Amino acid sequence: MLIDNHHRTHNYLRISLTDNCNLRCFYCMPEEDYHFMPNQQLMQADEILKIAKLFVEQGVTKIRLTGGEPLVRKDAREIITALGKLGVELTITTNATRVEHFVDAFEEAGIRSVNISLDTLQKEKFHLITRRDQFDVVKQNIDTLLSRGFKVKINVVVVKGLNDSEILDFIEWTKNASIQIRFIEFMPFDGNKWNRDKLVTLHEILTIINEKYSFIAAENAAHDTSKNFTLPGHAGSFAIISTMSVPFCNTCNRIRLTADGKIKNCLFSEEESDLLKALRNDEELLPLIESSIKSKHKELGGQFTKQFELIDADTIHNRSMIAIGG
Ligand code: SAM
Ligand code: SF4
Numbered sequence: 001m002l003i004d005n006h007h008r009t010h011n012y013l014r015i016s017l018t019d020n021c022n023l024r025c026f027y028c029m030p031e032e033d034y035h036f037m038p039n040q041q042l043m044q045a046d047e048i049l050k051i052a053k054l055f056v057e058q059g060v061t062k063i064r065l066t067g068g069e070p071l072v073r074k075d076a077r078e079i080i081t082a083l084g085k086l087g088v089e090l091t092i093t094t095n096a097t098r099v100e101h102f103v104d105a106f107e108e109a110g111i112r113s114v115n116i117s118l119d120t121l122q123k124e125k126f127h128l129i130t131r132r133d134q135f136d137v138v139k140q141n142i143d144t145l146l147s148r149g150f151k152v153k154i155n156v157v158v159v160k161g162l163n164d165s166e167i168l169d170f171i172e173w174t175k176n177a178s179i180q181i182r183f184i185e186f187m188p189f190d191g192n193k194w195n196r197d198k199l200v201t202l203h204e205i206l207t208i209i210n211e212k213y214s215f216i217a218a219e220n221a222a223h224d225t226s227k228n229f230t231l232p233g234h235a236g237s238f239a240i241i242s243t244m245s246v247p248f249c250n251t252c253n254r255i256r257l258t259a260d261g262k263i264k265n266c267l268f269s270e271e272e273s274d275l276l277k278a279l280r281n282d283e284e285l286l287p288l289i290e291s292s293i294k295s296k297h298k299e300l301g302g303q304f305t306k307q308f309e310l311i312d313a314d315t316i317h318n319r320s321m322i323a324i325g326g
Helices: 045-055 076-087 103-109 122-132 135-147 166-174 202-210 273-282 286-294
Strands: 012-016 061-067 089-094 114-117 153-157 179-185 226-230 237-241 254-257 262-264
Touching: 012 045, 045 273, 045 286, 061 076, 076 089, 076 103, 076 166, 103 153, 114 135, 122 135, 135 153, 153 166, 166 179, 166 202, 166 254, 202 237, 273 286
Parallel strands: 012 061, 012 254, 061 089, 089 114, 114 153, 153 179, 179 237
Antiparallel strands: 226 237, 254 262
């Protein structure tokens, strides 16, 4: 078992397959020229499998594939298939632009639930946010997944003045669609120009929804990062991931592995442990993993507190989100 000094058991591994992406979401990718990692710097398929197996031996029961965009990787299918044989709950977060090529692979690997990022229901705004014209493909792929019986969660990063005016439209979507909308508070990462004024908090999101809909707080599972809500009479539901205004660090069970094989024990941790280098040098990985978990800060990577009003994003040392793996 991987237990940190704050008595938290870590049984959920998020693996970034690549820092490459076919979209350019401004909150994720730095504005200045970003150079994707060269292939040899990335964990190769067999290395991912070896590292994942080791985590499973240490009690990991759930693995999420993420990125960058995991499905732009040429050997994504091979990796999904191999990880599907580990006997863990396998899930993926994707921008859904390439999902149509992977539905069968998902089914065969036992993936039942897919998280999809979609920050707007307006085609022109999609282009503004992602700098690519893929709105129709994403919508089509969401429908395909639903028709094939997948559980679909839609991740919406809420940014003030950009898409907070669409919160009610997203809720309306849940009336007939069996989806969960997950509103995510905008978080600060390198190069994404975060500031407090762009943040729409849990409280503000609920106030907006309350203008038009009644909702009920639902049970949260033990390690949920989201506060879940049901909407009477709706096929779908919604949730809020309130990392900034109401963090959930005390129940955190997550470990992250970046595409270049470094452990980040928290999304906001400054420290990283280079597992890939150790693997390539034929060194023991377990001591590195254990010391990384032991050194995990109590909250928010030790870089800031839930008093988000006081955050100066320039003082936070981290990678950009695309290089961490969301
Ligand atoms: N490409 C995939 C996607 O977009 O779903 C997976 C990787 S993406 C980095 C994972 C999640 O992180 C997405 O839901 C994205 O919206 C979220 N994300 C990225 N930058 C963020 C930020 N600054 N604040 C909050 N969420 C962010
Ligand atoms: Fe790509 Fe996902 Fe980041 Fe958007 S949020 S740039 S789709 S990795």
